[in-house]
């Protein structure tokens with residue numbers, strides 16, 4: 001299925017609409033107005049995707065026969081919570097790639113998506129600016145953060161306090177940073193084309209997000225912008241068999257399904 005957004009992240013209003021569950025029409029109308037999306041009925045399959053305020057959260061639903069379950073941001077449960085409790089702390093590849101414990105304190109996550117990596121980095125103690133250009137995903141992230149902040153206590157509240165969300169294009173954000181705002185690390189996890197062999201490895205959430213935003217074909221521009229702005233390095237997350245972005249990645253941290261490629265910045269030698 002073709003993606004419904006261009007590289008601006010702005011959705012095609014033919015392909016996604018906001019729908020309301022019983023009693024939720026006011027919230028749905030407000031959301032449709034904010035995101036400039038049409039309103040549709042819950043059973044309207046002429047839109048491949050519906051954004052539905054339901055069960056106190058924002059759900060992205062696929063329409064049609066045998067759809068996968070809804071996608072929503074959840075920082076306090078499921079895989080994200082498991083990764084926080086059992087993910088392996090500083091032994092994780094992401095921690096080593098980013099340089100946690102070796103001087104990295106601030107990270108600009110230039111491709112925030114559903115916020116899982118941003119949250120993982122915040123769990124590792126990083127202060128994270130999470131930037132997402134898709135208005136739909138940014139709205140889902142804002143909703144997930146607000147719900148988590150309302151419910152979390154103790155350590156998790158501290159972790160959430162380390163995350164700032166921006167709805168913007170990271171290329172513009174990186175280009176506009178003043179010297180004192182430059183992050184230690186720019187983290188990039190672009191949506192990349194998936195071939196048949198890999199498609200079974202791609203999780204449901206990312207398959208549904210791909211329907212919304214397609215592939216991030218301008219990831220190389222983000223890498224260059226990151227290398228101009230980061231103080232220490234740029235980290236690019238890739239599927240294990242995906243081609244390396246650019247020509248001069250300087251280290252790889254390779255896992256079973258994914259790897260992290262790191263790049264020197266154009267500002268310093270390391």
Ligand SMILES: C[S@@+](CC[C@H](N)C(=O)[O-])C[C@H]1O[C@@H](n2cnc3c(N)ncnc32)[C@H](O)[C@@H]1O
Pocket residue numbers: 009110111112113114115116117118131132133134137168169170171189190191192206209213216222
């Ligand atoms: C593969 S997803 C990232 C998933 C994320 N790491 C997570 O843990 O949920 C890629 C995301 O980056 C966003 N993106 C791509 N290029 C961007 C840019 N230049 N500025 C902001 N967001 C961008 C896309 O809209 C998409 O949501």
